[in-house]
Amino acid sequence: MTERDFEAEEKGGGSKGKTVYVVEHRWFEQWKEFVETGDQNSPSFPGQINNTELFEDLDSYHLKERLVENEDFVLVPAEAWHKLQAWYGMVDGQPPLERKVVDLPSTLKVEIYPVEVFLCLHSNIENVITAEFSRADSILSIQKAMCQAFSVPSSSECRLWIKSLDSSCERLRNVHMSVLDACLSSGMTVIMETRNADGTWPSSRPQIMNSAEEQDSYRGQPGVCGLTNLGNTCFMNSALQCLSNTPPLTEYFLQSSYLEELNFTNPLGMKGEIAEAYADVIKQMWSGRHYSVVPRVFKTKVGHFASQFLGYQQHDSQELLSFLLDGLHEDLNRVKNKEYIELRDADGRPDQEVAEEAWRNHRRRNDSVIVDTFHGLFKSTLVCPECHKVSVTFDPFCYLSVPLPVSKERVMEVFFVSLDPYAKPVQMVVADVFNHRFYKIYNADESLSCILDRDDIFQQEEEQVLLALYLRERSHYRDYGSGSSSYGTTLFGHPLLLNVPRSSCNEEALYKLFLQRLATAFFVCVAQPYVAIDWDPEMKKRFYNENEAEKYVKHTSMEVPQQQTTVQLQECIELFTTVETLEEENPWYCPVCKKHQLATKKLDLWSLPEVLIIHLKRFSYTKFTREKLDSIVEFPLRDLDFSACLLRKNLSNGEPLSRYDLIAVSNHYGGLRDGHYTSYAKNKDNGQWYYFDDSKVTYAREDQIVVSISLSCTCTAIFVRTFIATMHSLTLITSSSICVVWRN
Known part of the structure; x- marks a missing residue:
């Protein structure tokens, strides 16, 4: 199979029920490099499919949390997977990571992490089993699975309770609701109780935890109310608490002013559902009758209208806050029919005049409590680098997303391997080691931006010809499908970089060199600068000490603590208003030159809102890091x-x-x-x-x-x-x- 064949299968798209497989990203990239060369002896030969980097441990084979597609793993169509496994096999003992495309509200999505929950009976809460369900499964399917697992007759009348991570309990009243809509997440416990023969229930509610219903008699300070974590929803809870304690917005909802302004017909809105769900949460939090509220309905509504928040992965609270403010604005927009407004450039007019015009135009299409409270105005200045045309516009904003100063220096941990421990290093080679082989050897002028913090980096002095030496152990494995057995080789340990005089690149000289390294076999040094040494398992046990091979001496520079820099918030805002040049992916069309230009751009603050939201961009992203x-x-x-x-x-x-x-x-x-x-x-x-x-x-x-x-x-x-x-x-x-x- 070539990379082109794989891409053709991948373009088949996703459909409900389609099977895909999860493959470790770097193994897949190495396979692509290998098939591009077409050389069976290439050092990029990927070996057996190895997903070790994706697992928390190699006993349970549970996936690590928060793996990122196309960074940690890739999704491979079923047909392509079967071919890859037939040709390369899998590392012994690793299970194939099969996943399904499920139909979730507003999107089809590959379910990388099924919901893993604990199941038990109310009558025997010590007997707990673990089960996985799709978010598209119904609560009824969980009930049936529990009846089967605990030998409860299917004719029995049952009811289910959810025990959340914070031990609060809530009854699942609608068994036809999906796992997603019920906000059931991994780590939660589902408790089933069956009706007694006399028609009574064993208890009014499970006595092992506090139910939300027990808060009826609670009286406390309005607004001082927690939010139940539904499973990695702390980002949502944090954003909700901030907005809940924003007086103008909270008063608006507590006084039910929103009821007169709900916009059910706005095509950009959410039919008022987000506003109503948010209002319900705020009213509960400020009733003074709850020490904690379960925002289950709100979470479900958010997932329905923003598929990125489906499920229970961790997200950025700012991302949720941005979506919520936009959703509330459109649901509460007083403008029912938005008129078309042709925007005008400043064309030399005074800033005050242009700013007032821009704000009036904005309010003609956007008029809500969110605009009243959170919207301010930017001045944007673009200058063409060729004709020097100046374009000035004024644009509204809902929050300031300001950068932090980023140091161009980067501290990386490096393993240095010296040929002569007494010699002063003069020239170095930097190599990225992955899966017991050299994943990449860097040129002197090559950027190191693609090196991740978790990578191991080795440096070795360079002399003459550089030769990569791989260590391989002969191993027995079973081919996929055929059931036949055969012998192959598995890489182990750290690869070695050998400096060999060009005059010694012959069979006899290399043989002597490898004997010095306890090699048991060799390959002739051909055009490809690598050699693999095969070890018998018994010889490996006798002569190869893995602990010794992993030893290293820590340099004193590793013990120096990294100093944190201190900046004022005003400095971040100044950086935000600094002149910058547009990137090639986002050029500006100059009306004078009649073509796209990489203009300079400067943002300035013109007016600030009653409530100012500032987002400090501490997450720095590049193509590789x-x-x-x-x-x-x-x-x-x-x-x-x-x-x-x-x-x-x-x-x-x-x-x-x-x-x-x-x-x-x-x-x-x-x-x-x-x-x-x-x-x-x-x-x-x-x-x-x-x-x-x-x-x-x-x-x-x-x-x-x-x-x-x-x-x-x-x-x-x-x-x-x-x-x-x-x-x-x-x-x-x-x-x-x-x-x-x-x-x-």
Whole structure:
């Protein structure tokens, strides 16, 4: 099979029920390189299909969490998979990773992670079994599976309960609902009870946990209410807590003002469903009758209208917040019929005139509580590099997504292998080692941006001809399909780079060299600069010490702690307003030159909203790498003055000042693929700060918030001419941030 054959099969597209297979990304890339050469003796020969890098451990073969398609793995059509497995085989013991395309609301999706839940009977909660279900399965299918597993007659009258990760319990009343719509996620427990012969139930509810129904008698401070984690939904809970503590928006929903403005006919909206679901969550949180709310219906609605939030993968809280604000705006847009408005360029007119015109045009099509509260105005200036045409426009924004300064330097851990431990290294070769072979040997002028933090890097002094030496163990394996047995070879250990004089590239000289390295066989040094040495299993046990091969000496430079940089929030905004050149993928059409140009672009802040959301982009992405920036961002809790950042200096009488106070913060602890979101927020009624960690709520002191902000501001912050921020913990790496601010 060639790469072209594979692509032809892949273009068949996905259909409900279609089978695909998960293959480790680097093995697949190595296979592509191998088939491109067409040389059976190529060093890029991939060997047996090896998905080791995808598994948490090699006992249970559970997949690692948050694997990324086309970075960690690729999806291979079934027919292509069977051919690959027949030709290359699989590493002994590894199961094929078969997955199905399932029909989810608004999308077809390959279900990489089925929902793994615990099942038990109310009468015997100690007897727990584990089962996997598709998100497209119905709750009834779970009930049938439980009846079969626990030998419960199918004619028995049953009812099911969900025990969430925080031990709260909720009854599954609609058995025809899908696993997705029921917000059932991995790690949850489904408890089944059967009706007694006398018609009663064993209990009004399972007594092993607190049910949401037990909160009826609870009375507490309105707004001081946790949100149940439905399974990796801490990102959603954090964003909801920030918005819940934004006074203008919350008052709007608590007073039911939204009911008069629901727009059911807006084609860009969600038929009012997002607004109604959000209103229900806010009213519960501010009723004072719940210490925790289960946002199950809200989560389901979000997944229906935004397929990226289907299932229970971790997401960025800013991404959810952006979707929610846009959805609320369209659901509550007072403009029923949007008129077409032809946008005009400034053409030398005064900025004030052009800005007022742009804002009027914006309000003619977009008029909602979200626009009233969160929208401000940018000034965008484009300059053609050829004719110097200047184009000025004013555009609305809902939040500021500002960058953090990124250092061009990068610290990488390198393993250095010296031929002579006493010689001073002069010239080096950098090689990327993967799966016991050299995945790539870098040229001196080649960028290292594609090296990931998890990669092992080796350096070795270069002399004359560089020869790669691979270690292979003869192994027995069974061919796919035929059932016949045969012997093959499996790579092990670290490959070696040998410096060989050109005069020694002959059979006799290489033989002597390999004997010195305890080789048992050799191949003639031909055009391809690599050699593989086959070991008998018994000889490998006697002469190859794996622990010794893995040993290394740690250089003192590895013990020097990396210094964190500290920046002011104003510096991030200044960086946001810096002149930049457009990228080739996004050129600007110059009306004078009549062609697309890589113009320079500059954004300036013209006017700020009542509630200002600031997103600190701590996640840095390139073609090859993703990292979380750990710079410390500092800003005060009160009187944060944005006047120096505003282009418009002369405010009209009666216009609000540009000072803000912090009112909420979304925190993220962890790295790119893992971690946990929490939030700080200031209650609008009593002025007290609280710390929200899913269903848990505790008091917070202002000095705690200052420390958290300065150390780890990484997500989203909101200012209401006051102020909200998002951050990440210093104890791990930090990420992006959102701040919401309220104007004084």
